[in-house]
Amino acid sequence: MSGTDTDRVEHDVLDWFHSAWDPDLSLVEWRTRLVDSGWAVPSWSTDWHGRGLPAWADRVAKTAIVSAGGVHNPLGVGAALAAPTIYEHGGDELRSRTLRRTLTGELAWCQLFSEPAAGSDLAGLQTTAVRDGDTWVVNGQKVWNTSADHADMAILVARTDWGVPKHAGLSYFVLDMRQPGVEARPIFQMNYHQSFMEVFLTDAHIPRENLVGEEGGGWRVARTTLAHERSYSVARSVEFAAGSVGRVIDEARVEAGVYMETYRWYPQRRGRAELVPERAKTFGVADDPVVRQEIAELWSYERAAQLTAERANAARALGRPPGSEGSIGKLALSNVARRSNHAHSTISGAQGMLREGHHPLDDVIAEVLLSTPAQSIAGGTDEIQHNIIGENVLGLPREPSVDREQPFRDVGRRN
Numbered sequence: 001m002s003g004t005d006t007d008r009v010e011h012d013v014l015d016w017f018h019s020a021w022d023p024d025l026s027l028v029e030w031r032t033r034l035v036d037s038g039w040a041v042p043s044w045s046t047d048w049h050g051r052g053l054p055a056w057a058d059r060v061a062k063t064a065i066v067s068a069g070g071v072h073n074p075l076g077v078g079a080a081l082a083a084p085t086i087y088e089h090g091g092d093e094l095r096s097r098t099l100r101r102t103l104t105g106e107l108a109w110c111q112l113f114s115e116p117a118a119g120s121d122l123a124g125l126q127t128t129a130v131r132d133g134d135t136w137v138v139n140g141q142k143v144w145n146t147s148a149d150h151a152d153m154a155i156l157v158a159r160t161d162w163g164v165p166k167h168a169g170l171s172y173f174v175l176d177m178r179q180p181g182v183e184a185r186p187i188f189q190m191n192y193h194q195s196f197m198e199v200f201l202t203d204a205h206i207p208r209e210n211l212v213g214e215e216g217g218g219w220r221v222a223r224t225t226l227a228h229e230r231s232y233s234v235a236r237s238v239e240f241a242a243g244s245v246g247r248v249i250d251e252a253r254v255e256a257g258v259y260m261e262t263y264r265w266y267p268q269r270r271g272r273a274e275l276v277p278e279r280a281k282t283f284g285v286a287d288d289p290v291v292r293q294e295i296a297e298l299w300s301y302e303r304a305a306q307l308t309a310e311r312a313n314a315a316r317a318l319g320r321p322p323g324s325e326g327s328i329g330k331l332a333l334s335n336v337a338r339r340s341n342h343a344h345s346t347i348s349g350a351q352g353m354l355r356e357g358h359h360p361l362d363d364v365i366a367e368v369l370l371s372t373p374a375q376s377i378a379g380g381t382d383e384i385q386h387n388i389i390g391e392n393v394l395g396l397p398r399e400p401s402v403d404r405e406q407p408f409r410d411v412g413r414r415n
């Protein structure tokens with residue numbers, strides 16, 4: 001990627017944008033125009049709503065359109081995880097039924113991967129899909145499924161063959177969440193939010209065309225989603241360029257409000273490192289050598305995490321598939337969250353436990369202390385990221401496993 005290339009793409013995007021932008025359109029009408037132009041995901045092929053450009057063009061297009069006062073793709077699991085996976089592995093019928101409507105924001109998605117006995121060991125999942133003519137019938141339980149209560153569709157991994165080793169018996173599906181066999185129950189979290197659900201599937205139906213990839217090839221497809229997930233960061237806030245007005249913007253603000261409601265505690269989950277120095281001053285401990293040392297260490301880790309994220313972005317911009325940079329970056333964010341939690345605890349002491357304390361930020365800090373553990377779990381735990389880095393980056397021997405080779409039905413259920 002050279003500066004000239006990005007300048008040219010930016011110029012082309014803006015050229016199109018200035019001729020196409022109409023703030024009086026509805027959000028869906030505007031995004032339909034955006035998808036038709038190929039600037040929603042320019043790295044996709046011209047047959048599938050794209051322009052066949054390198055991966056870096058996606059970011060250039062988005063930044064140019066948002067900076068010029070427009071609106072780009074919806075946030076969340078749909079555009080970030082489901083769409084690229086279906087684009088890469090889905091059949092044409094499924095692609096035409098889902099990709100456009102996901103990019104316009106008409107379809108909201110959730111991810112039904114984890115189960116009570118299968119999180120890190122995702123390949124050990126037990127939700128089962130059985131073929132019945134042209135339909136798959138699904139039974140089982142999923143858990144920790146963010147936004148499952150208001151999703152239209154789900155990406156789902158289920159076991160379709162118990163007679164082969166665990167990775168080989170999985171298939172990847174798109175499931176319609178709006179059907180009688182799907183029940184999403186909210187989980188009350190220790191930080192008082194309810195952003196994820198447990199989902200019970202009882203004779204839920206999936207049409208044959210909603211199989212993504214091959215029957216039994218679900219692990220390969222799931223890995224595509226997981227790689228995107230590791231390098232995906234949830235927006236902390238949604239901003240619109242100064243002076244942007246009109247129906248499109250109004251509707252995008254409402255959409256962003258709904259989205260941010262689910263993820264309201266996610267900034268706290270990252271540790272709110274930026275609040276640490278000010279808190280130290282407020283509590284009169286900014287001169288304390290131990291606190292100063294903690295702050296300096298935290299700052300170094302945060303800066304290193306930022307640079308790692310930039311490296312991952314640069315790799316993606318060069319068109320490299322998401323890889324180990326995602327794991328390293330994710331681990332770096334966990335380190336920052338943990339250290340930030342520690343610094344806040346050191347500074348606030350017992351007051352950090354008060355949801356309504358003496359200082360305006362007390363409730364935020366209390367939420368930080370209760371939310372940072374999630375950072376090292378969501379999207380693959382720290383230990384799993386260590387394993388990926390050990391095996392894929394350092395070339396260490398593979399983690400020993402006792403249940404990889406035999407048919408899954410002989411491995412024994414763990415719940």
Ligand SMILES: Cc1cc2nc3c(=O)[nH]c(=O)nc-3n(C[C@H](O)[C@H](O)[C@H](O)COP(=O)(O)OP(=O)(O)OC[C@H]3O[C@@H](n4cnc5c(N)ncnc54)[C@H](O)[C@@H]3O)c2cc1C
Pocket residue numbers: 110111112113114115116117118119120121143144145146147196374375377378379380381382383384387399
């Ligand atoms: C905020 C949040 C949002 C989430 N959203 C979703 C969602 O939308 N959809 C979805 O499907 N899931 C979601 N999850 C679930 C998440 O993917 C799982 O929690 C995660 O994969 C860990 O699985 P587990 O909870 O079963 O923990 P376990 O796998 O049971 O792990 C327990 C502990 O054992 C360690 N461990 C396990 N295996 C190994 C190993 N091989 N080597 C070393 N240590 C190991 C783990 O690191 C961890 O410390 C979400 C989780 C969180 C926290």
